[in-house]
Amino acid sequence: MKKSVIESVKKHIDGGFVLEKPKDLSFGHYATPLAFSLAKKLKKSPMIIADELCLKFDKETIFDSVIAIKGYINFKLSDGFLDAKATEAIKENLNFAKSDKNESILLEYVSANPTGPMHIGHARGAVFGDTLTKIGRHLGYKITTEYYVNDAGSQIEMLGLSIYLAGVDRYTDDEVKWPDEYYRGEYIYDLCDEAKNEFGVEVFTQENIQKLSSWGKDKMMNLIRDNLMKAGIEFESFVSEKELFKDWDDSYKKLKSNDSVYEKDGKVWLKSSEFNDEKDRVVVREDKRPTYLAGDIIYHDNKFQRNYDKYINIWGADHHGYIARVKSAVHFMGYDEDKLEVILSQMVALLKGGEPYKMSKRAGNFILMSDVIEEVGSDGLRFIFLTKKSDTHLEFDIDLLKQQDSSNPIYYIQYAHARINQIFQKSGKSVDDVIDVHLKDLNEDCRNILFSSLLLSEVLEDAFESRQLQKLTEYLRNLAAAYHQFYNKHKIVGSEDEDKLLKLSAMVATSLRVGLSLMGIEAKSRM
RNA sequence: GCGCCCAUAGCUCAGCUGGAUAGAGCAUUGGUUUGCGGUACCAAAGGUCGCAGGUUCGACUCCUGCUGGGCGCGCCA
Numbered sequence A: 001m002k003k004s005v006i007e008s009v010k011k012h013i014d015g016g017f018v019l020e021k022p023k024d025l026s027f028g029h030y031a032t033p034l035a036f037s038l039a040k041k042l043k044k045s046p047m048i049i050a051d052e053l054c055l056k057f058d059k060e061t062i063f064d065s066v067i068a069i070k071g072y073i074n075f076k077l078s079d080g081f082l083d084a085k086a087t088e089a090i091k092e093n094l095n096f097a098k099s100d101k102n103e104s105i106l107l108e109y110v111s112a113n114p115t116g117p118m119h120i121g122h123a124r125g126a127v128f129g130d131t132l133t134k135i136g137r138h139l140g141y142k143i144t145t146e147y148y149v150n151d152a153g154s155q156i157e158m159l160g161l162s163i164y165l166a167g168v169d170r171y172t173d174d175e176v177k178w179p180d181e182y183y184r185g186e187y188i189y190d191l192c193d194e195a196k197n198e199f200g201v202e203v204f205t206q207e208n209i210q211k212l213s214s215w216g217k218d219k220m221m222n223l224i225r226d227n228l229m230k231a232g233i234e235f236e237s238f239v240s241e242k243e244l245f246k247d248w249d250d251s252y253k254k255l256k257s258n259d260s261v262y263e264k265d266g267k268v269w270l271k272s273s274e275f276n277d278e279k280d281r282v283v284v285r286e287d288k289r290p291t292y293l294a295g296d297i298i299y300h301d302n303k304f305q306r307n308y309d310k311y312i313n314i315w316g317a318d319h320h321g322y323i324a325r326v327k328s329a330v331h332f333m334g335y336d337e338d339k340l341e342v343i344l345s346q347m348v349a350l351l352k353g354g355e356p357y358k359m360s361k362r363a364g365n366f367i368l369m370s371d372v373i374e375e376v377g378s379d380g381l382r383f384i385f386l387t388k389k390s391d392t393h394l395e396f397d398i399d400l401l402k403q404q405d406s407s408n409p410i411y412y413i414q415y416a417h418a419r420i421n422q423i424f425q426k427s428g429k430s431v432d433d434v435i436d437v438h439l440k441d442l443n444e445d446c447r448n449i450l451f452s453s454l455l456l457s458e459v460l461e462d463a464f465e466s467r468q469l470q471k472l473t474e475y476l477r478n479l480a481a482a483y484h485q486f487y488n489k490h491k492i493v494g495s496e497d498e499d500k501l502l503k504l505s506a507m508v509a510t511s512l513r514v515g516l517s518l519m520g521i522e523a524k525s526r527m
Numbered sequence B: 001g002c003g004c005c006c007a008u009a010g011c012u013c014a015g016c017u018g019g020a021u022a023g024a025g026c027a028u029u030g031g032u033u034u035g036c037g038g039u040a041c042c043a044a045a046g047g048u049c050g051c052a053g054g055u056u057c058g059a060c061u062c063c064u065g066c067u068g069g070g071c072g073c074g075c076c077a
Helices: A002-010 A034-042 A046-057 A079-095 A120-138 A154-171 A186-199 A206-230 A241-257 A292-305 A317-332 A369-386 A398-402 A409-427 A444-454 A456-466 A470-489 A498-518
Strands: A030-032 A063-069 A072-077 A104-108 A142-149 A237-240 A261-264 A267-270 A281-284 A310-316 A340-345 A348-352 A355-357 A394-397
Touching: A002 A030, A002 A072, A034 A046, A034 A072, A046 A063, A046 A072, A079 A444, A079 A498, A104 A120, A120 A142, A120 A310, A120 A340, A120 A348, A120 A369, A120 A456, A120 A498, A154 A186, A154 A206, A186 A206, A206 A369, A237 A241, A241 A261, A241 A292, A241 A317, A267 A317, A281 A292, A292 A310, A292 A317, A310 A317, A317 A340, A369 A409, A369 A470, A409 A470, A409 A498, A444 A456, A444 A470, A444 A498, A456 A470, A456 A498, A470 A498
Parallel strands: A104 A142, A104 A310, A142 A237, A310 A340, A348 A394
Antiparallel strands: A030 A072, A063 A072, A261 A267, A267 A281, A348 A355
């Protein structure tokens, strides 16, 4: 819709201009403050310039009127134009607001360590990534989703150790000497019970820690997949850190040939300080074991070899310090580091009855994603995360999520959708019965809500490109509110304009349905 | 100490690449139905946009400094 407007305006105005939405819809559907920027150059008052420019648009049929108000040029779209767009959109149904962006994107997200179940912090990145994928694909982006499994390193051993200790604690008379660091929490005891059932009590010996590590890791990975599935999230590919390490030599050669590594004190260092990082980083230790960073270097080498237009990583905000060193490695290996974008997902503070919950894997008193889903449902969980920017700290009280009334905005939107469905039932008509009605001679209320419902495609593009998905939820909430208002003000079934108003309602429902489905939330036809 | 993020109504947050009178939800107070689901709607009240400068015709938005909070600053992952 916006594209049509821009094209029409371009015909009459030279050079660039800003097209924005007026504060007040009664001014027009679109507006430009162009006259202000021209005022200085032309040495005339913005009001006069705006008046003059308006006259040029007399013959544009997509506009009902073009008027100047306080220096702003306001464009009001014609009923015919809006009607044509709406007819098309209703017919497209779930395909409405699709686009043809063709960029290929490799999206890596969640990548939670397989040493414990998903907690609420992971859930935020998971929901964000999944929704970004859904919206992106709707717009035509070719997105591949990937989960990087950190199945190497001491953390996995610590998992085995923790299971072993729990087993000794629960099933033997021996006294456990708890080390400083180990994983605690219910799930470790669950694992140890399971291990006992599978292997018998005799598995809890020092010699079996290795075995328990690898076994536990697989169990955790299954659990994580299960957690994700409950929120409607599936990954196309899982990449194992352990597997990748066989390619270390290749990646290392690339770094070496670009003279971006050096040896010092028996270790290998990356010259990341030459590229935005605070200091150089060790990639191979004295004992020849590569560091965690080395794993990420191989992984990104691997990613870039697959030749996508863009690579997006969603990381927890506590990893922000890591961006510079990974980007520097990508750069040193000869790739365009600007193709790598990192989206940070901020901390989630969960409250319950005003009491703050601390989230720590090691302490084990974290909130499980699966518990939250059980309490508020997948829809509720998803919506809450999608109402906030990913990079702001988010705080919510779980007791509030449990309330299934108007304080939970998701019900508000679903109710609007359900309401439209009920109206159609009451009228005894179907969408097909009213699709060909011409929406003309509309009153202001009708035209505004019709226009609002057509904005979805612009909102989706904006939300995706700015990576600010809350714009979609904000939009849906506003659209639902507009419809509830409309419903209270105008009688639909049995009115003189019944067919027109039904078509209008169908259009609103279409946008709500598409928007909700992209968020992975069900659009209910009755509550 | 250095780096990144944040600071907007009592609370939780929006505010589009700078643009018209800074918005919503919750909470508070008061209203609305013989009209299609009141799980809704209307209205009132609530703000020196953390502080101080600067750039601009115009700043919540951009720049600088300061204050307060979070996170990071491992040869852990």
